[in-house]
Amino acid sequence: MQETIGDGGEGMNDAADSAPGVGGHPSALRELTDAARDTWVAENRAAGARLAACYELFRECVRQDEAGAGDGSPPGHAVVDPFDVCAGYVVAAMPISVGRAATMISLAADLTERYPAVMAALVAGRMEQRAAELLARQMATVDPAVLSQVQQEVVDDYLAALAAGERLGARTVRESVDAIIARYDSDGIRQRKDAAARDRGVHIRKGAEGMTNLWATLASDEAAVLAEAINQRAAEFADPEPAAAPATSGATSPGAGSPAAGRRDPDAEAADMSSYPLPERRADALLSLVCGDLGRARATGLTPDEPPAPLRPRVTVFARGRGLEPQVEFPRTGESALQALLDMLATSDGASLEHVDPALGAADDARRSLTYRPSAELARRIRLRDGTCRHPGCTVSAEYCDIDHCRPFDHSDPQRGGHTTECNLMCLCRRHHRFKTFSGWIYDLAPDGTLVVVTPDGSTLLTRPSGALAAYRREQARTEHRAWQAQQARSPEPGTADGEVPSEPTYWTRRAARHRTERANKNRATTERARTRPPASRWWNRNKPVISRAEQQVHQLLEEILDPPPF
Numbered sequence: 001m002q003e004t005i006g007d008g009g010e011g012m013n014d015a016a017d018s019a020p021g022v023g024g025h026p027s028a029l030r031e032l033t034d035a036a037r038d039t040w041v042a043e044n045r046a047a048g049a050r051l052a053a054c055y056e057l058f059r060e061c062v063r064q065d066e067a068g069a070g071d072g073s074p075p076g077h078a079v080v081d082p083f084d085v086c087a088g089y090v091v092a093a094m095p096i097s098v099g100r101a102a103t104m105i106s107l108a109a110d111l112t113e114r115y116p117a118v119m120a121a122l123v124a125g126r127m128e129q130r131a132a133e134l135l136a137r138q139m140a141t142v143d144p145a146v147l148s149q150v151q152q153e154v155v156d157d158y159l160a161a162l163a164a165g166e167r168l169g170a171r172t173v174r175e176s177v178d179a180i181i182a183r184y185d186s187d188g189i190r191q192r193k194d195a196a197a198r199d200r201g202v203h204i205r206k207g208a209e210g211m212t213n214l215w216a217t218l219a220s221d222e223a224a225v226l227a228e229a230i231n232q233r234a235a236e237f238a239d240p241e242p243a244a245a246p247a248t249s250g251a252t253s254p255g256a257g258s259p260a261a262g263r264r265d266p267d268a269e270a271a272d273m274s275s276y277p278l279p280e281r282r283a284d285a286l287l288s289l290v291c292g293d294l295g296r297a298r299a300t301g302l303t304p305d306e307p308p309a310p311l312r313p314r315v316t317v318f319a320r321g322r323g324l325e326p327q328v329e330f331p332r333t334g335e336s337a338l339q340a341l342l343d344m345l346a347t348s349d350g351a352s353l354e355h356v357d358p359a360l361g362a363a364d365d366a367r368r369s370l371t372y373r374p375s376a377e378l379a380r381r382i383r384l385r386d387g388t389c390r391h392p393g394c395t396v397s398a399e400y401c402d403i404d405h406c407r408p409f410d411h412s413d414p415q416r417g418g419h420t421t422e423c424n425l426m427c428l429c430r431r432h433h434r435f436k437t438f439s440g441w442i443y444d445l446a447p448d449g450t451l452v453v454v455t456p457d458g459s460t461l462l463t464r465p466s467g468a469l470a471a472y473r474r475e476q477a478r479t480e481h482r483a484w485q486a487q488q489a490r491s492p493e494p495g496t497a498d499g500e501v502p503s504e505p506t507y508w509t510r511r512a513a514r515h516r517t518e519r520a521n522k523n524r525a526t527t528e529r530a531r532t533r534p535p536a537s538r539w540w541n542r543n544k545p546v547i548s549r550a551e552q553q554v555h556q557l558l559e560e561i562l563d564p565p566p567f
Contacts, residue, residue, distance in 0.1 A: 030457040041125035048123035055108040058086040110136055114147070117155045126159055134170060138177040141191040146184040153180050165452075165462040167392035172466045179478060221340040224313035224330035233285035234278065315341060316356055316384065316468055327475075329468035356384065358472055360447055364421045370414040374425060379403055382425045387467030390451050391432035398467065401427035404436065406445035423447040448473065 061082040083105065090101040111119040111132060118135050121127040135154060142150050154177050161168055161176075168176075181188055202216045218226065316329040317338075328336045357363075363378040374382070383398040406426055409418040418424065426445055428436060436443055442454040449465035464470065490510065 029455075033455075033457055033459065040128070044122060044128050045125040047129040048119065048125075051104065051108040051111060051119070051129075052123065054086075054090060054105050055112045057089055058083070058105050058109060061086040061089070107133060107136070115139065115151050117148075117151045121155050121159060126162070127155075131158070131173070134173055135177060138174055138192075139181065139188075141188040141195065142181055143185045143188060150181055150184050165460040167461055167463050169388060169395055169463075169466050171387065172464060175466075175471055175474070179474075218333075219340065220330050220334045220336035221313075221328075223333035224315075224336075227333060228313045229289060230282050230285045233288055234281040237276075237281045237284050237288075317341070327468070327472060335468070356381070356469060358469060358476070361422050369419040369421050371420060372409050372411065374403060374420050378420070378422065378425070381422060381469065383427060383467070385422075385449050385467045385469040386427040386465045387470065388427070389429040389432055390426045390463055390465070391428060391435070392453055392461040392463050394429060394432055396429040398427040401429045402433045404428045404433050406443050406451075426451060 065082045065085075083102070086105055087098055087101045090096070090105065091098055094101070096104075107129075111122070115132075115136050118127070118132050122129065122132045135151075135158065139147065139151055139154065157176060157180065158168070158173065178189055197219070199217050200219065202214070205213045207213045216223075313330055317327070328338050328341045330336055363375065363381045365375065365378075368375050368378070382403055383401070386398045386401075388394065388398055389396040389401050403425055404427075405418050405420070406424050407418045409420065410416045424445060426449070435441075440456055444452045444454075446452070449470055451463045453461040453463070455461070490513075
């Protein structure tokens with residue numbers, strides 16, 4: 001029997017953390033792992049060779065088009081783009097669609113002409129094609145003058161992480177690449193975000209079996225409000241009187257004093273409503289909102305006098321380094337701009353702001369560390385730090401994961417170890433929670449959240465937390481490192497230059513340099529805020545009061561009559 005507990009109804013399963021592992025023969029596992037790795041390298045090389053062939057085919061189509069230009073060339077309306085000609089040949093050679101062929105040719109041209117370092121790693125089999133596409137997208141707006149240096153550093157950093165056993169998620173890769181780009185061309189990051197904002201929209205495509213695919217690309221703040229509205233309505237679609245659990249079931253429900261008592265969490269109910277799962281309830285909730293229905297609970301009179309709950313998305317705000325705009329994080333939908341949050345607070349029902357102390361172990365409590373269940377604050381903090389399931393290669397959102405003790409909690413004597421503290425808790429999805437418990441793999445969690453996993457055949461894997469709290473800590477560490485380097489450049493240690501003692505800058509020289517830096521940072525921050533200010537067409541701007549010119553003229557006349565000018 002397994003016990004499932006957690007904060008606010010979200011699962012946490014540690015019943016068998018101390019069970020013996022299950023594994024196979026180490027040598028056989030090592031041989032099969034090597035074979036899988038060899039096929040992965042061969043697949044990467046094949047992908048690189050395929051892209052190289054597509055690029056050569058494209059260049060040949062361009063050469064033939066240029067050779068046909070002249071007196072005997074066809075009129076302009078009859079000229080076919082060499083790119084379309086190349087796509088036709090690729091479709092004829094491979095059983096793929098025209099859209100996929102066009103994407104393949106574009107990627108081949110970008111990697112060959114603009115990102116040769118990425119292409120070289122792909123051809124060598126050290127990087128897979130999806131990673132190459134991600135790196136190319138992140139560097140799309142980098143200044144060509146520094147692109148070669150940026151991409152070489154990006155590729156070296158990525159390959160070094162793979163060699164060290166890290167298994168990087170997409171968000172971690174993007175953050176690492178942006179940290180490198182910011183050192184050479186910070187304006188390129190802003191240009192890429194501006195270009196991404198133009199992809200905003202809703203897409204509808206015919207599906208199979210009588211279904212249709214609907215997806216949207218929205219700003220994080222807009223998506224946060226939409227997600228809050230859908231989840232509130234989905235909770236109304238849940239069964240208001242769920243059947244009592246059988247007495248023989250091993251599940252335990254939150255007690256009267258628990259944070260989950262007296263409220264319903266639609267995410268936590270998903271496991272118990274297999275007949276009416278959460279995604280289906282969200283679909284019904286979306287249609288209910290679009291059609292203007294009251295919702296099942298209100299329409300049936302279950303809550304006739306209860307007003308609808310205000311839409312208050314949860315928002316986490318982290319202060320960043322000097323001269324940088326604070327980071328705004330919507331836990332469900334991702335990072336946003338500070339100005340978008342300010343507009344939301346000024347013209348709508350507001351948001352639930354969450355105060356987070358970024359210090360390691362700030363939510364730990366000596367008394368609660370000897371209990372199995374973490375506090376609500378600590379559980380929220382672990383999810384905010386990890387972002388996803390911490391098993392290497394898994395991307396399940398931390399919102400749907402169990403909170404697990406890395407070192408098993410000792411129920412017989414909690415003093416002996418496995419304490420319920422931040423440095424011993426991590427997020428694992430249910431599948432990988434069970435895998436950790438019964439597989440025999442070794443898991444070691446560092447205080448900063450870095451997880452090292454050792455397989456039975458001796459391979460070492462490493463994952464770093466990708467949540468907003470971990471990203472903030474990494475940014476703070478980089479800021480402190482840059483400040484230390486700047487300090488060392490101003491005041492190097494004696495004997496660092498050919499054995500001579502360097503001259504120490506005077507107080508007035510350092511003061512003037514500091515003032516110049518502060519003015520430059522202030523001007524840059526002001527310019528950046530002006531550039532990244534969102535447009536005035538957001539949905540909540542509809543709630544702003546309408547300014548009437550006639551009303552203004554009436555007020556002006558009344559002021560002149562009641563308080564005439566003294567002449």
